[in-house]
Amino acid sequence: MLKIWGRTSSVNVQKVVWCCDELGIAYARTDAGGTFGIVNTPEYRALNPNGLVPVIEDDGFVLYESNAIVRYLAAKQDTPLWPREAKAxxxxDRWMEWQSTGFTPAMGPAFLGLVRTPPEKRDAAAIESSRAKSETFSAVLDAHLANRTFVTGDTFTTADIVIGCAVHRWLGLPLERTVRPNLERYYRALCARPAAKGVVSLPVN
Structure with a gap:
């Protein structure tokens, strides 16, 4: 059985769990990271020297980096989640990179400041800068979704899993956001997927 290390409050762990549930992959998950610890033990560092979550072990094959894990799991199966045709x-892949290098890093300071930092220690300027940067990315996504059901068209893919996790976090942050009708319609469609329930039912923490 596939093994997953990582707490579900981690947006990166959420990607892997959602992907497994979409594909019907059975897994055993161990809470790790944050208050659960484990990630600094020699045993865990042997799996991932970076000390981050998630990590998977699949029949002896160990892999870390959440988007790489999602690609790997989908590639093992003949599924539209990871198309065979090169351009598709x-x-x-382009949108998965957009999430990991742009959208999620942009909202990072706002998330850490508003969710993981006591009010008296928050850096208001950093939070506002993060909010503004995130708005830029959400505007790009909203415009892109104007005539698409999912990120790459009418078919749900791994890009929607990783971006869906990011959108869940963005829409759950306690801050003012510009109304994005296409983005919100897209999020509702994702929430309706049975495999998404384990992620979208979670509070942003």
Missing amino acids: RADV
């Missing part, structure tokens, strides 16, 4: 796959 590159389009999916």
Whole structure:
């Protein structure tokens, strides 16, 4: 059985769990990271020297980096989540990179400041800067979704899993946001997927 290390409050762990549930992959998950610890033990560092979550072990194969894990799990199966055709796959991959290098890092300071930092220690300027940067990315996504059901068209893919986790976090942050009708319609469609319930039912923490 697939093994997953990582707490579900981690947006990166959420990607892997959602992917497994979409694909019907059975797994055993161990809470790790944050208050659960484990990640600094020699045993865990042997799996991931970076000390981050998630990590998977699949029949002796160990892999870390959440988007790489999602790609790997989908690639093992003949599924539209990870297209076979090169251009379609590159389009999916492009949006997965957009999430990991742009959207999620942009909202990082706002998330840490508003969710993981006591009010008296918050850096208001950093939070506002993060909010403004995140708005830029949410505007890009909203415009892109104007005539698409999912990120790359009418088919749900791994790009929607990783971006969906980011959107869940963004819409759950306690801050003012510009109304994005296409983004909100997209999020509602994701929430309706049975495999998404384990993620979208979670509070942003």
